[in-house]
Amino acid sequence: MKTLRYLIPLFGLYLLLGEPALAQGPDASCLGCHRAVAQGGISHRVHGLGADPQSGQAGVGCTDCHGASQAHLTNPGQPPDIRFARGQSDGEEKCLTCHTGEAISHWAFSEHSAAQVGCASCHAIHSAIDPVQERQSQFEVCTDCHQREKMAVMKFSHHPMADGQVQCTDCHAPHGGNSLSGLTGPTLNDTCYQCHAEKRGPFLFEHEPVQDDCSHCHLPHASVNDSLLKAREPFLCQQCHIASRHPGRLYDSNQLGGRDINIVGQSCTNCHSQVHGGNQPASSTFRR
Ligand code: HEC
Ligand code: HEC
Ligand code: HEC
Ligand code: HEC
Ligand code: HEC
Ligand code: HEC
Ligand code: HEC
Ligand code: HEC
Ligand code: HEC
Ligand code: HEC
Structure with missing residues (x-):
């Protein structure tokens, strides 16, 4: 009875710190060693472990992504089932078990998928913000691999991409699309009209190559000539x-x-x- 009198307030404190919400399910075993990870950047994002509906979090567990990792649990010297790494597609199937919606529907046929550039190549999961989803920082993430596009902004004429005024995903659907190079519009011209609507016409006198394809005369990213000209x-x-x-x-x-x-x-x-x-x-x- 005496011990219970001490235990009750301790349990109250335990509740206050939100511990029970974090310590349920198979992930409890991870938290013994990785509490700091659980309370880090990921706790500010939708994948955080918080089960409180008010937090807007989905309650995605460590093991939903990293796998049950039995070997790692018994000996941390052993790697967990899935580690994820940039430029690799390992673990992608875990992401795709939950992400089956519209946003990802072209993925299987995309260039990135074919080149085994997996989800974690672009998405940072454990940081409080995901740089690839931010206008100011997306350029850095994409051009880390696409060096040619990084150099583009040094050319005489270029779309203002470095500061995100125009970002890669204004023109490219990140998870692939129907058109060549996964453009955001159904055609190349439609992609350009999103911002250059005045070039769409209809005009009384139309110049055939303009209606046909802007890229008869223009390069999309940058050019050493005036006005992105080829x-x-x-x-x-x-x-x-x-x-x-x-x-x-x-x-x-x-x-x-x-x-x-x-x-x-x-x-x-x-x-x-x-x-x-x-x-x-x-x-x-x-x-x-
Ligand atoms: C007994 C302590 C312990 C437990 C329990 C534990 N880990 Fe680990 N984990 C470690 C240590 C130690 C490392 C290596 C040091 C580091 O990277 O933090 C590590 C590393 C990792 C890594 C990074 C691996 C890498 O090489 O990049 C992941 C991912 C991971 N653990 C996930 C998990 C998951 C998921 C669970 C629960 C299923 C779990 N851990 C349970 C101790 C533990
Ligand atoms: C939505 C999927 C997802 C969830 C949920 C998730 N991780 Fe990760 N984890 C990743 C990915 C992807 C990486 C690779 C680095 C990155 O993108 O941030 C990673 C990297 C790690 C690393 C090594 C790098 C680092 O940041 O130290 C550890 C340790 C780790 N996770 C532990 C955990 C633990 C513990 C949990 C549960 C609290 C967890 N992860 C939940 C996807 C996830
Ligand atoms: C257990 C289910 C589950 C798994 C596994 C999972 N997610 Fe999610 N994820 C969700 C839910 C639910 C949302 C919120 C609704 C939405 O945006 O689809 C979400 C949101 C996201 C978002 C947008 C919100 C944000 O915080 O960035 C991204 C990006 C994302 N997930 C990427 C990934 C990646 C990459 C992986 C694999 C490393 C992964 N997810 C694994 C369930 C999951
Ligand atoms: C080439 C980089 C890249 C890769 C690879 C990538 N994503 Fe994304 N993803 C993005 C960007 C950028 C956004 C932000 C949306 C936008 O700008 O159109 C995003 C958005 C998302 C969202 C939020 C979508 C929404 O509209 O709510 C989810 C969920 C997501 N990604 C999941 C995934 C999954 C799962 C994978 C792997 C199968 C993956 N992503 C691979 C770049 C990428
Ligand atoms: C981890 C490296 C990596 C990252 C990060 C990355 N890509 Fe890629 N991307 C590739 C590879 C590899 C290919 C396959 C074709 C190639 O080798 O150029 C590719 C292909 C493409 C293609 C199609 C090219 C074609 O020939 O049709 C486009 C468009 C593209 N990426 C845009 C982006 C955008 C936009 C981002 C950022 C949201 C991004 N990439 C991030 C590696 C990456
Ligand atoms: C103004 C629209 C626009 C923007 C912004 C844009 N692209 Fe493109 N990109 C295109 C078009 C159009 C093509 C060519 C499509 C075709 O004809 O195949 C293309 C082609 C590509 C290709 C494949 C062709 C090649 O040169 O190898 C890659 C890779 C690519 N873009 C990456 C990027 C990256 C990375 C960014 C951001 C730094 C970016 N793009 C920004 C419109 C754009
Ligand atoms: C997201 C909006 C957006 C899209 C989509 C877009 N542009 Fe632009 N474009 C801009 C902006 C912003 C500028 C810079 C205007 C300025 O500096 O006054 C620009 C400038 C230009 C210029 C003039 C460059 C110079 O050096 O004067 C040309 C040519 C051009 N775009 C062609 C295209 C073509 C072709 C496409 C389709 C492949 C396209 N744009 C798609 C926003 C866009
Ligand atoms: C000094 C002004 C001037 C310059 C410079 C000029 N044009 Fe013309 N162009 C005209 C005029 C005026 C007409 C209309 C003639 C008519 O109505 O019979 C014309 C007509 C045309 C026509 C339609 C008739 C035909 O000859 O087939 C084409 C095509 C044409 N120009 C292309 C060009 C090209 C390509 C250049 C650059 C290499 C160019 N022009 C430079 C003034 C010019
Ligand atoms: C990709 C091919 C292509 C390019 C590049 C091109 N044109 Fe044309 N142009 C055409 C076609 C096709 C027509 C319509 C056919 C015709 O009437 O002779 C046309 C028609 C014209 C006409 C009207 C001809 C007439 O008889 O009514 C003029 C003027 C003209 N172009 C000028 C130019 C100028 C100036 C440039 C460079 C800035 C240019 N074109 C670049 C394909 C092109
Ligand atoms: C026949 C060649 C040709 C085609 C095709 C063409 N352009 Fe141009 N464009 C030019 C030339 C030449 C200039 C520079 C001279 C000028 O300012 O008119 C230019 C300049 C521009 C500019 C910057 C100056 C301005 O007028 O705003 C934009 C934006 C532009 N083009 C967008 C487009 C778009 C979008 C398409 C496709 C719908 C397209 N262009 C198709 C030849 C072409």
């Missing part, structure tokens, strides 16, 4: 208009002796300024 003018236009009447003549420096600076080297768009299409009469040749 090539400098006039070469850009002459990829297709080599056979048209005046350009060949205008730009033949042999005929012009390379001296007439009003014509030679002049951008086609100095005159054809409405290259994306227009509604004026002169727009039939995209000049206004």
Whole structure:
């Protein structure tokens, strides 16, 4: 009876610290050694162990992700069943037992899945915030592997990606999509129209390559040329208009002796300024 009088307030304190909520189920055995992990960053996220419905947490247990880990329990020198690592797909099937929704529906056919870039390559689970889901820090996570895109922002013309003003996942669905390169729009053009709606038209006079595919003329990430262009003018236009009447003549420096600076080297768009299409009469040749 006497001992009980001491035990009751102790148990109250125990309740106050939320211990019972943490110590249920198979995960109790992990907490003996990994309490700090359970109370760390993950406790601020939906995967935290808190069973309190008010916390908004799903009550995902350590063993739901890391496996029952019997060998590790008896000898911590042995690794747990699943450790997860960047650039590996180990353990992915655990994530996919719960994550079957719309957001992940293209995963099985995605480039990342094919290259065994598993969930933990992008997602940090134990930190209080997940950098890949934050506009300011996503660039760092993706370009840790995609070095070419990291260098992109050093080029003369580039989408402002480094600070997340435009982020990778504005254009790429992170878990894959229907289109090539898993774009967020059903087509490349639709992806661009999300922000450049004024290029969509319809125009009275439409320039066929614009309606067809922006990437006839533009690179998506960056370019050493102006305006993300694939090539400098006039070469850009002459990829297709080599056979048209005046350009060949205008730009033949042999005929012009390379001296007439009003014509030679002049951008086609100095005159054809409405290259994306227009509604004026002169727009039939995209000049206004
Ligand atoms: C007897 C103490 C003990 C128990 C119980 C225990 N662990 Fe561990 N665990 C350790 C030690 C020690 C390490 C190695 C040091 C470290 O990385 O913290 C470790 C490491 C880990 C690692 C990192 C492994 C790595 O190499 O990256 C994971 C994941 C892990 N434990 C999960 C669990 C899970 C899940 C449980 C419950 C099923 C559990 N542990 C139970 C002591 C324990
Ligand atoms: C939603 C899945 C998930 C849950 C739940 C989870 N982990 Fe992890 N754990 C991971 C992943 C993924 C990593 C790899 C590093 C990272 O992404 O943060 C990891 C890494 C670890 C590590 C090694 C790195 C570190 O941060 O020290 C330990 C130890 C660990 N987990 C223990 C636990 C324990 C204990 C629990 C339960 C409180 C737990 N994990 C719950 C997915 C999970
Ligand atoms: C036992 C079920 C379960 C497992 C296993 C699980 N999750 Fe979750 N996860 C959830 C639930 C429930 C939510 C909240 C609802 C939602 O967003 O789908 C969630 C949310 C998330 C979120 C969005 C919220 C946040 O905090 O970032 C991400 C990202 C995520 N999980 C990734 C993972 C990854 C990666 C793994 C494997 C390492 C994993 N999950 C394993 C159940 C689980
Ligand atoms: C290439 C990096 C990358 C990989 C790999 C990845 N994710 Fe994600 N995930 C993201 C990003 C970025 C977001 C934030 C949503 C966005 O920006 O569209 C996200 C969001 C989520 C969400 C929240 C979705 C929502 O809309 O509520 C869940 C759940 C999730 N991921 C689970 C997973 C699982 C499970 C895997 C492995 C099968 C995985 N992710 C692999 C980058 C990735
Ligand atoms: C752990 C490394 C890693 C991380 C992190 C990563 N990727 Fe990837 N990504 C790859 C690999 C490997 C491929 C397979 C094709 C290749 O080798 O380029 C790939 C392919 C792609 C492709 C498809 C390329 C194609 O040819 O169709 C896109 C788009 C892409 N990643 C975007 C992203 C975005 C956006 C993020 C961040 C949200 C990201 N990646 C994070 C490694 C990574
Ligand atoms: C403005 C939209 C946009 C943004 C922002 C964007 N991409 Fe892309 N990305 C594209 C388009 C469009 C393609 C080419 C699609 C095609 O033609 O196959 C592409 C192609 C790719 C490819 C495959 C082609 C290659 O060059 O190997 C990778 C990998 C890639 N992007 C990664 C990234 C990463 C990482 C980020 C963020 C740093 C990013 N992208 C930001 C639109 C974008
Ligand atoms: C998430 C919004 C977003 C999407 C999607 C997007 N852009 Fe942009 N784009 C921007 C922003 C922001 C700028 C910078 C505008 C500025 O600096 O005034 C920009 C600038 C440009 C420029 C001018 C670059 C320069 O150096 O002047 C071109 C060309 C361009 N985008 C083409 C595209 C193409 C092609 C696509 C589709 C592959 C696309 N954009 C998708 C937001 C977007
Ligand atoms: C026939 C080649 C061509 C095609 C195709 C093309 N553009 Fe352009 N774009 C240009 C040229 C040339 C410039 C630079 C001269 C100028 O400012 O008009 C430019 C400039 C831009 C600019 C920056 C200046 C501005 O007008 O806002 C944006 C944004 C842009 N293009 C978006 C797009 C989008 C989105 C598509 C696809 C719907 C597209 N472009 C298709 C040739 C093209
Ligand atoms: C990918 C191929 C392609 C590129 C690159 C291209 N065009 Fe075109 N352009 C076309 C096609 C196709 C038509 C419509 C066919 C036609 O009427 O001859 C057209 C039509 C035109 C017309 C109207 C022709 C007419 O007879 O009404 C002008 C002017 C024009 N383009 C200028 C340019 C300029 C300036 C550039 C460079 C900024 C350019 N184009 C780049 C394919 C292209
Ligand atoms: C000095 C102004 C000027 C420059 C520079 C210029 N154009 Fe033109 N272009 C015109 C005018 C004016 C017309 C309309 C002629 C007509 O209506 O008969 C025209 C018509 C066209 C046409 C439609 C008729 C045809 O010849 O097929 C095409 C295509 C064309 N230009 C392409 C180009 C390309 C490509 C360049 C750059 C290599 C270029 N233009 C540079 C003024 C110019």
